[in-house]
Amino acid sequence: MKKIVKDKLPSLWEQLSSQATLFLPVEQDGVVNFAPWEEGDSVNLEALNTVVPPKNVVFPQTETYMRFKVENDKLHIEPFEQNGPYVLFGARPCDVAGITLLDKVFLQEPEDGLYSRRRREGTVISVACNEPDAACFCTSFELEPGMAPGADIMVWDMGDYLLWKAQSEKGEKLTGSVENLLQEAAEEEQKAAMELKERVTAKEAAAAQEMGWDPSGVKETLKDMFDSDIWEQFFRRCLGCGICTYICPTCHCFDIQDYSKDQEGGRFRCWDSCMFADFTLMGSGENPRPTRKERVRQRFMHKLCYYPSNFGLYACVGCGRCVRKCPVNLDIAQVIKEVGGVKSGSE
Numbered sequence: 001m002k003k004i005v006k007d008k009l010p011s012l013w014e015q016l017s018s019q020a021t022l023f024l025p026v027e028q029d030g031v032v033n034f035a036p037w038e039e040g041d042s043v044n045l046e047a048l049n050t051v052v053p054p055k056n057v058v059f060p061q062t063e064t065y066m067r068f069k070v071e072n073d074k075l076h077i078e079p080f081e082q083n084g085p086y087v088l089f090g091a092r093p094c095d096v097a098g099i100t101l102l103d104k105v106f107l108q109e110p111e112d113g114l115y116s117r118r119r120r121e122g123t124v125i126s127v128a129c130n131e132p133d134a135a136c137f138c139t140s141f142e143l144e145p146g147m148a149p150g151a152d153i154m155v156w157d158m159g160d161y162l163l164w165k166a167q168s169e170k171g172e173k174l175t176g177s178v179e180n181l182l183q184e185a186a187e188e189e190q191k192a193a194m195e196l197k198e199r200v201t202a203k204e205a206a207a208a209q210e211m212g213w214d215p216s217g218v219k220e221t222l223k224d225m226f227d228s229d230i231w232e233q234f235f236r237r238c239l240g241c242g243i244c245t246y247i248c249p250t251c252h253c254f255d256i257q258d259y260s261k262d263q264e265g266g267r268f269r270c271w272d273s274c275m276f277a278d279f280t281l282m283g284s285g286e287n288p289r290p291t292r293k294e295r296v297r298q299r300f301m302h303k304l305c306y307y308p309s310n311f312g313l314y315a316c317v318g319c320g321r322c323v324r325k326c327p328v329n330l331d332i333a334q335v336i337k338e339v340g341g342v343k344s345g346s347e
């Protein structure tokens, strides 16, 4: 393992940004989000979760992928490529797990070309969480706050320095390119990082235990709950704002739209939300999910029943964003508890 002293981080940002677009958690007006780094940016590696997850980097909120124009009565179509190599530095382990879940959807056959190119061109560096907050519950989905197996490089914040471990070929390559800024980590420093990792996992698992819930059997329970009255109690509170889906690192639905002006235009895709009335509205005017009841049910059934049936994993990584941000406190943790994901003996 290597280490980098924090005094050298500005040099690291400069060096990385000279070889690729460097996305870092940048604080602006008290809000931290991933953005392409520019000199003078206020980098915040301590913020637990950015408001918008870094899925924005691998699956942009809006992405133009084709342009067209009419010239001499002929239609010309050109693919629009805006990709290039990038480094995503500072994704938390839950958000890296979120990207792994997106991979399962977008990289299955037939592969999504836009997404797979972005994934190929990027190197993901994850920073372990030293102090998850009360809304975090990644351990409930068998993830570890101190380890991201899907990251190319794993980094632990040890105070004055970051411990650095390459975990893939891409990670090794990037490590080699900034070797001048890294030092070999001593054995006791590596041991301290692993102890920290175990401590943090145990702490978060104990907090989840205290919440008295266990999502592991929820998939089976939900299979028989499509027509349950339980959805009545949830949907009445929902405002249909869609915030929960936009800030969720695992939500991946998108819409495709064309725009045009005079003789030219383009086609783009943008995030969509199953919480919106027109999400399933058909050209005929039919809508199989006509009320918020069907839409709320779909959101939770998809994450906790359909996705796990298709891919073997829950489509939630316990990042806690929907717990923190839903304006009416209708979050997945509560739904899991209500549908029966409560440990026996708990309230």
Ligand code: SF4
Binding pocket: 237, 238, 239, 240, 241, 242, 243, 244, 245, 275, 325, 326, 327, 328, 329, 330, 331
């Ligand atoms: S954030 Fe809350 S209120 Fe808004 S759509 Fe999601 S569940 Fe409904």
Ligand code: SF4
Binding pocket: 244, 247, 248, 249, 250, 303, 315, 316, 317, 318, 319, 320, 321, 322, 323, 332
């Ligand atoms: S459902 Fe909520 S807690 Fe789970 S990954 Fe999405 S935003 Fe995070």
